Amino acid sequence: MDISIFVPYFVPLKISINMSSETQVLDTQPQWAGGRSPFNVSYGKLMMWIFLLSDAFTFSCLLVAYGAIRFSYSGDLFTPWPDPSLVFNHFPFAHGLHLPLLFVSLMTFILILSSVTMVLAVEAGARNEHKTVVKYLLYTTIGGSAFLGCQAWEWSQFIGEGATLQENWFGFTTEASKKAHALGLFDHVHWDRATDRTPGPVPFASLFFIVTGFHGFHVLSGVVILIITYINAIFGTYKRRGHYEMVEKVGLYWHFVDLVWVFVFTFYYLI
């Protein structure tokens, strides 16, 4: 039985209703006529995407605010924004070695790797391979916790050097102090993080804590959700349900967290 009707927007002009009950009737309905998801995704997944969209706006606002504040410091002798590669040049168990940005690149690698294990868990879920899903969920949770541990170490190092939400002791960079000495200004001022500490732009510290803290909070909630999903997966909740859609949704959130880290680390450490 064929019916030709005019329906606007993204629908076929002709619908055929299959009278047999074996084929899936939904495939023959117009996309936007109601009673189905027009994108053929579940409600939960679509809402997760929309939440991630809203969270993307939140992080963009934070990063744009970071840009406005950071670039209001002209970077000359008297208003120097500290050079992150001179501030963040530490590494665990390598005290005293100058390893600029090595630790943050390790953190990025850990997070990207956890993203890969997450999407492998999602793929295994699509193939209904229970053991593989559980394995990769565990790896992802471990990766996320490792990232949190690294971020905690980074914070503790920075706080140990006197940075708080209201203080920043990375004032003159080595370059600025060289220029100052060359000009004969501030003869006694130099930037040696061990001994002489000059107050620097406070937003360097406060924005670091706020931006990485907000992102770290997302990682923490992601790890909590991952643990819940992992426990559910072990107990066979998703096997009984017949699909691993929850793993997919958690995967979306986790990849978003990774995506935000890519931009946070680009803007804060590289630019």
Add this chain to the structure above:
Amino acid sequence: MESHIEDASEYIPETYVPKAASHGTKELWKTFYLLLFITVIDFIIYFSWPAGWPIMGRNIVFICLGIVKAFYIVGTFMHLKHEKMFMILMLILPALAFIGMLIFGLLHEGNAISTY
């Protein structure tokens, strides 16, 4: 939640879950190596940017590489490129519009924010 429905009367919009599609792991590993490669390039550019060249150019390179990474994470890891085009556009276009608006506002009015 039924993932396969025999009859339209079984369809419940709030709990309907379409059958999951497996796309294979090869593309995922390729994307991982690409992301790793771009991040390594990021660091190489950071440490070897010639002294005389403008820093704004370097920053633009970083942002472009970040956008490339974003496209691969969202398209491949989050499987957005396997979704219907309407949904892709529904998510990407408002994001680009509002984030672009924020950046545009920053560039034009940013110097009104004084920290002194």
